[in-house]
Amino acid sequence: MQSLLKKPQNPKYSQRMSHTLYCRCAYAQVISGPVKNARLEQLCASGEEFEAVPDLCEMAATRDPRLAELARRDDLRIIACHPRAVKGLFTQAGCPLPPTAEIVNMHESPSAS
Amino acid sequence: MPAIASEIATLLDSGNAVTVSADSYRARHTGNTPPAAGASTTATRSWKPWFPVIDYDRCTNCMQCLSFCLFDVYNVDENSLIQVRNQENCKTNCPACSRVCPEVAIMFPKYSGSPINGEPVNASDLSREKMKVNVSSLLGGDIYSTLRNRSDQAKSRFSTERSADKALAERKRCLDKLQRDGFIPAEVLAEIDLTNLPSPEEIQRRAAAASAKAQAALAANAAK
Ligand code: SF4
Ligand code: SF4
Numbered sequence: 001m002q003s004l005l006k007k008p009q010n011p012k013y014s015q016r017m018s019h020t021l022y023c024r025c026a027y028a029q030v031i032s033g034p035v036k037n038a039r040l041e042q043l044c045a046s047g048e049e050f051e052a053v054p055d056l057c058e059m060a061a062t063r064d065p066r067l068a069e070l071a072r073r074d075d076l077r078i079i080a081c082h083p084r085a086v087k088g089l090f091t092q093a094g095c096p097l098p099p100t101a102e103i104v105n106m107h108e109s110p111s112a113s
Numbered sequence: 114m115p116a117i118a119s120e121i122a123t124l125l126d127s128g129n130a131v132t133v134s135a136d137s138y139r140a141r142h143t144g145n146t147p148p149a150a151g152a153s154t155t156a157t158r159s160w161k162p163w164f165p166v167i168d169y170d171r172c173t174n175c176m177q178c179l180s181f182c183l184f185d186v187y188n189v190d191e192n193s194l195i196q197v198r199n200q201e202n203c204k205t206n207c208p209a210c211s212r213v214c215p216e217v218a219i220m221f222p223k224y225s226g227s228p229i230n231g232e233p234v235n236a237s238d239l240s241r242e243k244m245k246v247n248v249s250s251l252l253g254g255d256i257y258s259t260l261r262n263r264s265d266q267a268k269s270r271f272s273t274e275r276s277a278d279k280a281l282a283e284r285k286r287c288l289d290k291l292q293r294d295g296f297i298p299a300e301v302l303a304e305i306d307l308t309n310l311p312s313p314e315e316i317q318r319r320a321a322a323a324s325a326k327a328q329a330a331l332a333a334n335a336a337k
Binding site for chain 2: 024025026027028030036037040041043044045047049050051052053054055057058059060061064066081082083084085086087088089091092107
């Protein structure tokens with residue numbers, strides 16, 4: 001099912017520098033709700049284009065072909081959990097991340113503790 | 114929470130991937146079960162994505178994990194390299210195999226504790242590996258011979274005593290011991306259906322199959 005919803009134009013919209021992937025970690029309480037929400041709000045407010053997925057672990061387990069497409073990019077920024085785990089997930093899915101991939105660890109968000 | 118972020122969060126929590134552009138967003142359902150109306154996110158899923166993830170920067174391909182797991186989660190590829198293959202066979206919330214890896218190379222990203230959750234491995238984590246020796250000695254030094262012994266004892270016990278209740282009590286006792294020794298997390302134990310555990314013979318068969326696979330892979334690697 002596809003849906004297209006209108007998002008208000010953000011005057012702060014800036015030139016996109018990277019392709020951002022936000023992981024919601026939807027099927028576990030690994031990252032607290034407030035931390036995940038704060039990151040999502042930040043992304044929405046930035047006006048930057050981004051891609052949000054329910055659960056990167058699930059995508060790796062099912063070898064979602066989107067992971068391979070993402071891993072081919074050299075401007076990838078992933079907002080998820082520990083970088084060692086995220087790298088391992090991509091490798092295990094058969095599409096290792098390029099060394100240029102930046103991983104933002106939501107466990108290290110100021111409000112994560 | 115601003116309305117847009119809240120809408121996107123709701124979409125994500127019900128299994129949709131969302132592509133957000135400057136002035137719109139597009140959702141695509143990705144979960145393997147459609148969300149039921151009004152149901153919470155976790156309630157809509159048939160399988161929590163819980164499975165081991167190997168850190169190949171640390172892994173030495175020693176095959177301990179393959180030998181240990183009785184649920185066929187691990188296998189080797191055509192180059193005899195360890196792989197996680199049958200993720201869905203993994204027992205949700207059980208990180209037991211991460212504790213047999215001598216290199217601390219097995220992660221469960223959804224586990225709460227470090228370094229199993231993927232946090233960097235530090236010196237004290239490595240020294241805790243000595244704990245694994247204890248785990249192994251807990252099982253008699255050799256997991257397989259222990260399983261075999263347990264199986265032989267169980268066989269003779271079951272042949273003389275057919276009481277299902279007694280067999281169940283024995284399994285509970287064994288599992289309680291493993292849990293007390295920190296080998297199986299309490300919450301995992303609570304989830305195990307004790308009436309539906311593999312028989313001792315089945316455990317032995319699985320252990321032998323896993324061991325044979327590991328031995329073959331080790332031999333292939335040694336011959337390289
Ligand atoms: S990659 Fe990390 S943040 Fe994303 S679903 Fe897996 S455990 Fe959660
Ligand atoms: S036990 Fe650890 S080091 Fe050995 S093969 Fe498995 S993941 Fe690699």
